[in-house]
Amino acid sequence: MIRSMVTGVEWKGKRIPCRLIIFDKDGTLVDFAATWVPLIQKRVALLLKALEKGGEMEALLLRAWGIDPDSGRVDPRGPCPVSPRSEEIVIGTAALYQQGYPWDVSKQMVSRAFDEADAATDHTKRVRPVAGVSSLLVRLKQEGFLLGLATNDERVDTDAVLAFLGIGRLFDVVVCAGEVNPPKPHPETVLAICRRLSVLPGETVFVGDTVGDMSAGKRAGLAFTFGVLEGGVTPREELEKVADAVVESLRDLVFFSDRQMGRRADEKC
Numbered sequence: 218m219i220r221s222m223v224t225g226v227e228w229k230g231k232r233i234p235c236r237l238i239i240f241d242k243d244g245t246l247v248d249f250a251a252t253w254v255p256l257i258q259k260r261v262a263l264l265l266k267a268l269e270k271g272g273e274m275e276a277l278l279l280r281a282w283g284i285d286p287d288s289g290r291v292d293p294r295g296p297c298p299v300s301p302r303s304e305e306i307v308i309g310t311a312a313l314y315q316q317g318y319p320w321d322v323s324k325q326m327v328s329r330a331f332d333e334a335d336a337a338t339d340h341t342k343r344v345r346p347v348a349g350v351s352s353l354l355v356r357l358k359q360e361g362f363l364l365g366l367a368t369n370d371e372r373v374d375t376d377a378v379l380a381f382l383g384i385g386r387l388f389d390v391v392v393c394a395g396e397v398n399p400p401k402p403h404p405e406t407v408l409a410i411c412r413r414l415s416v417l418p419g420e421t422v423f424v425g426d427t428v429g430d431m432s433a434g435k436r437a438g439l440a441f442t443f444g445v446l447e448g449g450v451t452p453r454e455e456l457e458k459v460a461d462a463v464v465e466s467l468r469d470l471v472f473f474s475d476r477q478m479g480r481r482a483d484e485k486c
């Protein structure tokens with residue numbers, strides 16, 4: 218006999234059964250701008266030092282990565298919130314190439330600036346989790362959900378961040394940059410997580426902060442996609458074009474499970 222679905226999410230009074238919840242990392246579990254903009258600025262500063270350049274080149278490079286040089290604002294539809302590190306290196310290389318630097322020299326300089334900036338960065342100082350992340354994930358595990366993480370960040374950095382936040386053990390599957398191709402917004406990352414856990418896309422919910430996340434979830438045929446605003450840089454109106462629902466915060470998500478109902482029933486006794 219097939220066991221009936223006992224876990225799910227609620228939205229506007231409607232119950233959507235699901236067994237697996239896949240989260241994006243940057244902008245969803247951790248604050249995107251606080252976590253990434255200082256690192257990108259550090260990469261640019263090291264590159265400028267190597268190039269012996271200043272102001273105009275700085276603005277050009279920041280714009281290439283989708284950061285406004287005056288306000289520091291991240292373009293939500295630029296490369297920064299979605300691109301794997303390898304793509305970001307190519308973007309910087311192309312920007313320098315367009316300024317007259319040979320391609321090979323450009324790539325070498327950009328890669329070196331990335332390596333040096335990343336090595337000098339203390340994850341525990343730069344990562345700012347969204348409020349309530351840890352308690353939400355612990356509760357979801359206790360209530361019987363499977364949890365996946367789909368990120369375009371590197372494995373080494375992802376493991377460091379998850380360890381720092383103390384949430385790594387809560388995920389049943391973590392997929393990072395280069396481990397599944399093509400990356401998000403292609404649906405393959407999401408589908409790969411479903412396959413590894415033997416869960417159908419129709420029994421899976423995706424929670425992310427970018428149009429690319431929502432698009433990946435929709436194209437994968439998932440049961441529901443939630444866009445969250447709190448830690449991301451994408452405006453509500455952009456997310457609403459693709460997501461099934463947009464919420465301000467992870468704390469606005471409502472989950473149900475028979476374990477939860479059982480516990481509530483016990484508490485009443």
Ligand SMILES: [Mg+2]
Binds near residue numbers: 245427
């Ligand atoms: Mg994100």
